[in-house]
Amino acid sequence: MASEEEAISTFVNNRNQKLRRWCLPEATSPKALCVFVHGVGDHILAYKPVAQVLWEKHNIASCGFDQVGHGKSEGARVDIMDFQHYVDDLIQYIHMVKSENPHITIFAVGHSMGGLVLGHALLREADLVDGAVMYAAAIHANPEVFTPFKVTMAKMLSYVFPSFPVGGIGDEALTRNKEELERLRTDPLRRQGKLKARWGHHTINALVDFNSKMSQITVPVYIAHGGEDLVCHIDGSTKFRDTISSTDKTYKVYDKGYHRLHSEPDGLGEEFIEDMAQWMCSHIKSGQ
Template sequence: MGDDESDFIRNADNQKIYVRSWVPSCDPVAVLYITHGVGEYGGRYEQLGVYLRDNNIAVHTQDFVGHGKSDGDRVHIDDFQIYVRDVVQHIELLKAKYTNIPVFLMGHSMGGIVSTLFAIQRPELINGVVFSAPALLLGAGTFTRGLVRAVAYFVPQLVVRKSDPSVLTRDPDEIRNYMEDPLIWRGGLKAGWVTAIFDAQLQVANGVSAIKLPFITLHGTADTMVDISSSQFLMENTQSEDKTFERFEDGRHKLLVDLDRERFKQVILDWLNKHITSSQ
């Protein structure tokens, strides 16, 4: 067992960013920093946080600006570099606290883009990356992207896409939990945010070949929100010599709440333990 903590920090724009952690009562052997998906928030990773905490790994996360309990226009941003900047700030604070243990980064879906950009730009701050269905590939054609950009120029707050929570999991209880959570944004994706993710995906495409860090990517074969080819893209386009692709047969988008969640957590723990040892 250990301590579950939450607090606020101020980002470079003086916005309050809600942060939380699951920390073992004894000295942890490593830190995992989780970056969440669009519309959700860090607290949605509690079951993974508690699981790793009970295995002597400290888990930290934040609610991205515009998400959960953090300040900001709901699920709207001009540039994904703001997300990256806030994660860099928080991890630098954590590295000052945890001076002698490895720090790993985890990114789910949208958080996978943030984590990839982090790994490209600030690899010296982390020892490896865990990807969960990273949304790295442009899912729209040139015409659609141009149309969304035009809409975003005039009406950036216009909702251009809504999602069905059944794409996240096959577990009806988890779908119900998602629909009843008041901190989840269910208002759909805005044109301005969609344009920002297009730009971030282009940045990933241009920079991903620079990644040399160890990583694992976990993806469900039945993910209709982020195609599994996104994880294959990471495997084929990075310089990393230590990289693993773990497929979950029939798994949907958010494996942490899907039917094979116990295997998902165990695979992450096993990978972390292996790389904690190699980092020492």
């Protein structure tokens, strides 16, 4: 297995920004490949523990990249001129991965904001991947986080003071796992602090736009949400299940689960990862 350092490289997006990409491991014969799409303020290595389980228990390789303005990628920190830039980069990356692995089943896993990015990518290219996992996806804004006042302020400030902090998410709402909370708070690659006005404005617009179009999605999909997620409202996942045109869709609510399902304690994180892996295994292309 390649070391973490050996497996890290970069690619240049269509806006000439260098983005950090990562793979675990550089396997020669995995039975499937999973592309992780991380959430706001996060970075791709935060999903390494999940990737290790997928590889060691199921022979599924994983890869991904730090989205622009995140982790070790270039770009203003957690800021965006257009939400579709996230989508552009993901589509470019997946095409690159598919060209490097032409005969393998490709899945994409979108967590939180990463789910919204993945959703928009699937609107643009229905057959971008062979299957998608959307968990704790940012499809419906929590009204307690995105209050009407904050939404209005973000819109106004995005033009005159785009970096103005308009709100954030308390770490305690992310997971019940105390060790994971400590890791998040001390992770030098993770965005600490409040979100910016321009990011908030463009993300809310992208969310509204996605809700009006998500019926167009036809890819097989596994939808998961924590029953006590206070960051991304569970109503978004329920609506997604009921609205998309996919005939192959699975939906599961993990009772007591917070936002970072993959790291939840008391066996819940392990249950989610195993469920996701089993779903992937059942959707690997025949004859591969």
